[in-house]
Amino acid sequence: xxxxxxxxxxxxxxxxxxxxxxxxxxxxxxxxxxxxxxxxxxxxxxxxxxxxxxxxxxxxxxxxxxxxxxxxxxxxxxxxxxxxxxxxxxxxxxxxxxxxxxxxxxxxxxxxxxxxxxxxxxxxxxxxxxxxxxxxxxxxxxxxxxxxxxxxxxxxxxxxxxxxxxxxxxxxxxxxxxxxxxxxxxxxxxxxxxxxxxxxxxxxxxxxxxxxxxxxxxxxxxxxxxxxxxxxxxxxxxxxxxxxxxx
Amino acid sequence: xxxxxxxxxxxxxxxxxxxxxxxxxxxxxxxxxxxxxxxxxxxxxxxxxxxxxxxxxxxxxxxxxxxxxxxxxxxxxxxxxxxxxxxxxxxxxxxxxxxxxxxxxxxxxxxxxxxxxxxxxxxxxxxxxxxxxxxxxxxxxxxxxxxxxxxxxxxxxxxxxxxxxxxxxxxxxxxxxxxxxxxxxxxxxxxxxxxxxxxxxxxxxxxxxxxxxxxxxxxxxxxxxxxxxxxxxxxxxxxxxxxxxxxx
Amino acid sequence: xxxxxxxxxxxxxxxxxxxxxxxxxxxxxxxxxxxxxxxxxxxxxxxxxxxxxxxxxxxxxxxxxxxxxxxxxxxxxxxxxxxxxxxxxxxxxxxxxxxxxxxxxxxxxxxxxxxxxxxxxxxxxxxxxxxxxxxxxxxxxxxxxxxxxxxxxxxxxxxxxxxxxxxxxxxxxxxxxxxxxxxxxxxxxxxxxxxxxxxxxxxxxxxxxxxxxxxxxxxxxxxxxxxxxxxxxxxxxxxxxxxxxxxxxxxxxxxxxxxxxxxxxxxxxxxxxxxxxxxx
Numbered sequence: 001x002x003x004x005x006x007x008x009x010x011x012x013x014x015x016x017x018x019x020x021x022x023x024x025x026x027x028x029x030x031x032x033x034x035x036x037x038x039x040x041x042x043x044x045x046x047x048x049x050x051x052x053x054x055x056x057x058x059x060x061x062x063x064x065x066x067x068x069x070x071x072x073x074x075x076x077x078x079x080x081x082x083x084x085x086x087x088x089x090x091x092x093x094x095x096x097x098x099x100x101x102x103x104x105x106x107x108x109x110x111x112x113x114x115x116x117x118x119x120x121x122x123x124x125x126x127x128x129x130x131x132x133x134x135x136x137x138x139x140x141x142x143x144x145x146x147x148x149x150x151x152x153x154x155x156x157x158x159x160x161x162x163x164x165x166x167x168x169x170x171x172x173x174x175x176x177x178x179x180x181x182x183x184x185x186x187x188x189x190x191x192x193x194x195x196x197x198x199x200x201x202x203x204x205x206x207x208x209x210x211x212x213x214x215x216x217x218x219x220x221x222x223x224x225x226x227x228x229x230x231x232x233x234x235x236x237x238x239x240x241x242x243x244x245x246x247x
Numbered sequence: 248x249x250x251x252x253x254x255x256x257x258x259x260x261x262x263x264x265x266x267x268x269x270x271x272x273x274x275x276x277x278x279x280x281x282x283x284x285x286x287x288x289x290x291x292x293x294x295x296x297x298x299x300x301x302x303x304x305x306x307x308x309x310x311x312x313x314x315x316x317x318x319x320x321x322x323x324x325x326x327x328x329x330x331x332x333x334x335x336x337x338x339x340x341x342x343x344x345x346x347x348x349x350x351x352x353x354x355x356x357x358x359x360x361x362x363x364x365x366x367x368x369x370x371x372x373x374x375x376x377x378x379x380x381x382x383x384x385x386x387x388x389x390x391x392x393x394x395x396x397x398x399x400x401x402x403x404x405x406x407x408x409x410x411x412x413x414x415x416x417x418x419x420x421x422x423x424x425x426x427x428x429x430x431x432x433x434x435x436x437x438x439x440x441x442x443x444x445x446x447x448x449x450x451x452x453x454x455x456x457x458x459x460x461x462x463x464x465x466x467x468x469x470x471x472x473x474x475x476x477x478x479x480x481x482x483x484x485x486x487x488x489x490x491x492x493x494x495x
Numbered sequence: 496x497x498x499x500x501x502x503x504x505x506x507x508x509x510x511x512x513x514x515x516x517x518x519x520x521x522x523x524x525x526x527x528x529x530x531x532x533x534x535x536x537x538x539x540x541x542x543x544x545x546x547x548x549x550x551x552x553x554x555x556x557x558x559x560x561x562x563x564x565x566x567x568x569x570x571x572x573x574x575x576x577x578x579x580x581x582x583x584x585x586x587x588x589x590x591x592x593x594x595x596x597x598x599x600x601x602x603x604x605x606x607x608x609x610x611x612x613x614x615x616x617x618x619x620x621x622x623x624x625x626x627x628x629x630x631x632x633x634x635x636x637x638x639x640x641x642x643x644x645x646x647x648x649x650x651x652x653x654x655x656x657x658x659x660x661x662x663x664x665x666x667x668x669x670x671x672x673x674x675x676x677x678x679x680x681x682x683x684x685x686x687x688x689x690x691x692x693x694x695x696x697x698x699x700x701x702x703x704x705x706x707x708x709x710x711x712x713x714x715x716x717x718x719x720x721x722x723x724x725x726x727x728x729x730x731x732x733x734x735x736x737x738x739x740x741x742x743x744x745x746x747x748x749x750x751x752x753x754x755x756x757x758x759x760x761x762x763x764x765x766x767x768x769x770x771x772x773x774x775x
Binding site for chain 3: 345408
């Protein structure tokens, strides 16, 4: 540790290039906390948005016109309005409505919670579309073949449609999740101390804007690359030999 | 077999080519005389198509020499434009441009590459389509033509550049048996007009009838060659015989 | 040329005898009209519910609406200019990604990946803090107000997205087409211009429009940097009035503006996607 601290302190003294979080324990502490919070927010939103996607796609395919229409409306509304305005709406409007006094103190959801809800709901609408498109690209002949073999509807879903649909929707799902991870930076706007927010604190204290900019950029590019690699590996593991998807 | 007084139009000397670690051509040499119809036969993966692609520099060679009209093409200073004006190529999958009509496919290269006058090119293109018996199909898109028709458009497209040598890369391999004939007739007419043709083919009957010289390649080498009558009657190399027995 | 209509029907849903195309179009139109009604009435209801007497809130909203609309106009303007710059730069970068010169290819790939994987908000911060407030070329001074810097930040993001679309489009054309053009002695430029791009243009259109949708949806980010676009003005209006019950109707009004603009575009994109998806 001593070597790195010293080297970057000397770099600052000699060149003015100031990576404070590499030699200053306080800055390092808050920067690492920001990274952890970004990762937590991303993980929660990934899981929640996938759950919303699966449930939404299932409801979308249901026979009840009402649920079908509701899901369509949800997808249309959330995909066609800006995520930042949605976040403000959730945080300021719903957050305001959901604040009330209890005998034990004021009940209020945290900024982090609202960011997680808002991003999950927004990207959930994308995942509904991803899974729905995956289900639709399962060839009808496959379903007919299963019907001819005497499968029941539920079985056809479980054994034929879902395994194929999931594979078909993986590339689009991957893209959505990458966008989601990048969009966690929106939480900055409601003062969630994720990596961009802590970086802005550091650069206003230390006046090292370019250094911090480069740092966050490297952080996000690395994070996204790891994700893309992981998704690619996953796709490869699920690939069906001799069957090319979607064509 | 070449006439001593005329230089061969294509001279290939000891050509080597590998794709990565896989050797594809391992010392191929052959001469093709002006007006000759050379047929290259052999099992798949023996390097026939690669050899053809080397002749018009679609694939650069690692070692050896290829001379077209006595000009070396294995050199960094090669003018690919001049080379490809001299050497036309027709592909197994036709490779017509799907967004252009038959006539436009034929006209594109002379206009854009040779910068020739559009009206003159159109007259010539129509004549070429007529020559390959596609009169009336000028305004059809490739997707609306049969395989055999598309392949004849591809031949006309190549001829529009007025090449000295035509390369045919398994041009009938993707066709229905009925349409193979119409393409072969076109090539035979070209040969009769004196066009130098190099064909990679599986049509042994055609090679025997129209070819002047047959080359048998295997594992990146020319194993045996000769005039078709001789070649098909008394091929001596065991690998040639094995191949001919399988195919005939 | 025949048009393929893709059967985007749920595999298990009942088959209907009505022609799919017309049914889908009717459903989409109905859905749109319904959505507009919902989007317009919900803020009104919100206003009504919040105040008990809708008149007061509505009047306040009416007072501010022209200014918010003006701000929304800046959102549109930023999206147009950024999309223009991003498209031109992105097409160049995308073509560079399939260059035959390996260092050009690698540099273009690296630039694309870098800007594509960095959140737009961070690109905006970079444009804001790292660009000077004016550019000097001798006597020529070009001022760089925040909205112009924001446009440059957005453009970087768009450039990277467009670059990927172009690379994907160019590489989707079979290599045999490149080979055939090369055998006919086309130059690389002519091959792209006459053979490759005309073939992939159509299929690049829907993803390009999707990128535009992403673009318009990210313009409110400029608000964080103090650009006076729709969101900034909405927030100032709310705080100027100082009444918390205005929050819901004002935000819903802004959301409705974006929705009414964006929804028809996304329907159109979907139609183009379906039309081009199946063609080979």
